[in-house]
Amino acid sequence: MNKEKFEKGLEIRKSVLGSDYVNKSIQNADDFNRPMQELVTEYCWGEVWARPGLPKKTRSIINLAMITALNRPHELKLHVRGAINNGLTKEEIQEVFLQTAIYCGVPAAIDSFRSAKEVFEEMENV
Structure with missing residues (x-):
C-alpha cells in the first residue's frame, strides 16, 4: 500500500462522504474486508479522485x-x-x-x- 496515496485518499473520501461514515468504515474493517477498505481508499480516492482533471x-x-x-x-x-x-x-x-x-x-x-x-x-x- 502506498501510504501517501492512502492518506490523500482518506482526506478526499472524508470530505466527500463525511468523516463519520469513513471513520466507521475503517474502524469496522476486519481481517477479511480491511484489504478492500485500503484498496478503495488508496486507488478510488487517493489515485483517481485526487487527479486534477475533473472537479x-x-x-x-x-x-x-x-x-x-x-x-x-x-x-x-x-x-x-x-x-x-x-x-x-x-x-x-x-x-x-x-x-x-x-x-x-x-x-x-x-x-x-x-x-x-x-x-x-x-x-x-x-
Whole structure:
C-alpha cells in the first residue's frame, strides 16, 4: 500500500462522504474486508479522485450516473450525500437521474429517485 496515496485518499473520501461514515468504515474493517477498505481508499480516492482533471462536482455527477446504471442503491445513497457535499443541488441530481433514465433504463432511474428521496428526507430531519 502506498501510504501517501492512502492518506490523500482518506482526506478526499472524508470530505466527500463525511468523516463519520469513513471513520466507521475503517474502524469496522476486519481481517477479511480491511484489504478492500485500503484498496478503495488508496486507488478510488487517493489515485483517481485526487487527479486534477475533473472537479469533485463533476466526479459526483459521473458516479451518480454509473451507480444508477449498475443499480447499486446502497452506494447510490452514499454518493447522493457526497454529491450534495460536492455542491450539487437536488435539481442537478434530478437531471442526472432523468438523463440516466434514457440511457440506462427507466427502472434503474426510478430506483435512484427513490433512494435519493430517502437521503434528502434524512438530511432534512437531522
